[in-house]
Amino acid sequence: MKRFFKYGLAAVLVLALMVSIFGCSGGQSGDNKDAKTSAGQNKPTIVIGSKTFTEALLLGTMTYQYLQHLGYPVENKVGLGELAVIRPALESGQISGYWEYTGTVLINVMKHEPSFDEEECYRLVKEWDEKNGLIWLDYAPLNDTYGIMVRKDIAEKYNLKKTSDLIEQIKKGEPIRFVSTQEYNERPDGLAHFEKVYDFKYPKKYLINAALNVGYEALKSKQAEAGLAFTTDARVKAYGLVMLEDDKKAFPVYNAAPVFRKEIIDAYPQLPEQMKKLSSLLDDETIMELNKQVDVDKKSVDEVSREFLKKSGLIS
The missing domain is CATH 3.40.190.10 (Periplasmic binding protein-like II)
Structure with a gap:
């Protein structure tokens, strides 16, 4: 004032x-x-x-x-x-x-x-x-929107740079566990929209539900290979994770x-x-x-x- x-x-x-x-x-x-x-x-x-x-x-x-x-x-x-x-x-x-x-x-x-x-x-x-x-x-x-993060070792193993690169591996049947929230998985503009844009279906056996901010910890402790993240979250860098490019624009801006x-x-x-x-x-x-x-x-x-x-x- x-x-x-x-x-x-x-x-x-x-x-x-x-x-x-x-x-x-x-x-x-x-x-x-x-x-x-x-x-x-x-x-x-x-x-x-x-x-x-x-x-x-x-x-x-x-x-x-x-x-x-x-x-x-x-x-x-x-x-x-x-x-x-x-x-x-x-x-x-x-x-x-x-x-x-x-x-x-x-x-x-x-x-x-x-x-x-x-x-x-x-x-x-x-x-x-x-x-x-x-x-x-x-x-x-x-x-500052949602994005897909992966562990650095997984990014290097599969040469992942874009989200489409990850989807290709999932379609091949690679056991890539994905951690996100139940709310995101159930929202029409959440997982269902993501799957529609990238034209795939994530195997339910590889989906992990967790609290909103627990996903970063799950990747850090190697309990998952990929997960939902906020694109500017400090933990992505702090934990040595890799944020993939949303090359098909599946997330709101x-x-x-x-x-x-x-x-x-x-x-x-x-x-x-x-x-x-x-x-x-x-x-x-x-x-x-x-x-x-x-x-x-x-x-x-x-x-x-x-x-x-x-x-x-x-x-x-």
């Missing part, structure tokens, strides 16, 4: 002096100059929010640090809450922007059928939210993208292109590594975010 306190004429003079000093500092890049100039014209503060899981915290923190470096007036509300909290906060103007997933809004907000095409899904949510005064900026390559209130983009028209420099760097492998540094290596979100931005040349 913005905090403005009145301390009399002396405080106003001090504040004016500080704005003068920092607003006129030299040595800024072209982007920084634009942001500094805008900030000096009483433009709105950009309040950055995020959801509370690691990946969302990283995306929000990177955005806050990046925009702060560019000289924007920013406020940190990273970790505000999940969809039921953060979406109304954006709609009401309590926050100015946060990273959302295309499939999440399509399915949970618009009540639309899942989409399996990145461009189509993005277009649908972008057009929907324009009517709500919300602007979706370019989405990142990262797609959940590309992450920054979403801002229209008045913010109107006030700072250079923001979309600047944010694109960040979003274009974030693919599945990159965000998985960043998630790992936080969840497995126990580094702070702030440290991991700042290191990534520096290595990418977005901040100094």
Whole structure:
């Protein structure tokens, strides 16, 4: 929440002096100059929010640090809450922007059928939210959806790179145990849809039901050869597992993208292109590594975010 306190004429003079000093500092890049100039014209503060899981915290923190470096007036509300909290906060103007997933809004907000095409899904949510005064900026390559993971030894044994490669081995009768959840196996857009897209039937004797997050442990302990995973989960990398390419697009798309209130983009028209420099760097492998540094290596979100931005040349 913005905090403005009145301390009399002396405080106003001090504040004016500080704005003068920092607003006129030299040595800024072209982007920084634009942001500094805008900030000096009483433009709105950009309040950055995020959801509370690691990946969302990283995306929000990177955005806050990046925009702060560019000289924007920013406020940190990273970790505000999940969809039921953060979406109304954006709609009401309590926050100015946060990273959302295309499939999440399509399915949970618009009540639309899942989409399996990145461009189509993005277009649908972008057009929907324009009517709500919300602007979706370019989405990142990262797609935090379901995927098929296999143990590294299995990937090497069968030369598996794509999901189709795995299906070929299953059709040959190879004893590849697959761990997923009962809920996924029973959902019409779950296992049945997966089998339809890849034109096969998984032998029931090789299907293992487990709790949502137990599959990673099952592969690690060699109780299964393959399993259902989230494509950006840190444990895939931490456990030395291999994520196969979903080459026939069997899983709904959940590309992450920054979403801002229209008045913010109107006030700072250079923001979309600047944010694109960040979003274009974030693919599945990159965000998985960043998630790992936080969840497995126990580094702070702030440290991991700042290191990534520096290595990418977005901040100094």
